[in-house]
Amino acid sequence: DADVTQTPRNRITKTGKRIMLECSQTKGHDRMYWYRQDPGLGLRLIYYSFDVKDINKGEISDGYSVSRQAQAKFSLSLESAIPNQTALYFCATSDYRGSYEQFFGPGTRLTVL
Amino acid sequence: TQLLEQSPQFLSIQEGENLTVYCNSSSVFSSLQWYRQEPGEGPVLLVTVVTGGEVKKLKRLTFQFGDARKDSSLHITAAQPGDTGLCLCAGAVARGGSNYKLTFGKGTLLTVNP
Numbered sequence: 001d002a003d004v005t006q007t008p009r010n011r012i013t014k015t016g017k018r019i020m021l022e023c024s025q026t027k028g029h030d031r032m033y034w035y036r037q038d039p040g041l042g043l044r045l046i047y048y049s050f051d052v053k054d055i056n057k058g059e060i061s062d063g064y065s066v067s068r069q070a071q072a073k074f075s076l077s078l079e080s081a082i083p084n085q086t087a088l089y090f091c092a093t094s095d096y097r098g099s100y101e102q103f104f105g106p107g108t109r110l111t112v113l
Numbered sequence: 114t115q116l117l118e119q120s121p122q123f124l125s126i127q128e129g130e131n132l133t134v135y136c137n138s139s140s141v142f143s144s145l146q147w148y149r150q151e152p153g154e155g156p157v158l159l160v161t162v163v164t165g166g167e168v169k170k171l172k173r174l175t176f177q178f179g180d181a182r183k184d185s186s187l188h189i190t191a192a193q194p195g196d197t198g199l200c201l202c203a204g205a206v207a208r209g210g211s212n213y214k215l216t217f218g219k220g221t222l223l224t225v226n227p
Binding site for chain 1: 119122146157205214217220
């Protein structure tokens with residue numbers, strides 16, 4: 001079974017709609033991250049959370065919000081989707097100990113028309 | 114903002130050839146990681162290098178961390194079609210104590226043709 005799961009895997013929506021992407025993990029990690037990936041731009045950090053009460057903006061947080069409902073759940077919301085938010089979105093987790101390795105989910109492909 | 118520049122952006126080679134991918138920055142990182150991403154999947158960690166000048170070997174892959182901890186390279190010997198994918202480097206930036214976040218390069222899209 002996958003340690004980091006994301007739902008939905010694919011989503012097509014229209015401009016102005018509210019969208020929520022969900023991430024769940026069974027790794028027991030306290031740290032969770034949301035990234036977006038665009039062709040030629042690599043992975044860019046949207047938000048990150050070091051524990052349930054610690055949420056931080058990343059480099060491209062405008063137009064997004066997050067909620068850390070529990071240690072295992074971290075959701076990303078687009079309050080009013082716009083076409084330039086069309087991208088591949090990844091959730092990742094890491095442990096506070098060790099080698100800083102991040103474990104990624106399978107991704108959500110979001111298309112905003 | 115720390116930036117990581119990867120080169121080349123695209124690399125298409127024949128099976129059996131050797132290749133090197135570079136990751137450079139003007140900033141110092143606590144550690145540097147290399148990930149591999151296949152289409153339709155999330156990145157998966159290949160290696161973490163921590164010490165300046167460190168060299169790690171993983172079968173046909175050799176990773177090197179620069180002495181000043183600002184750059185790294187990934188060398189693949191005798192590339193195989195299964196090596197096809199996106200190679201990503203990521204630098205860890207300490208935020209205080211054990212807290213950190215990763216800054217990713219834009220990636221090198223590697224294609225190994227049979």
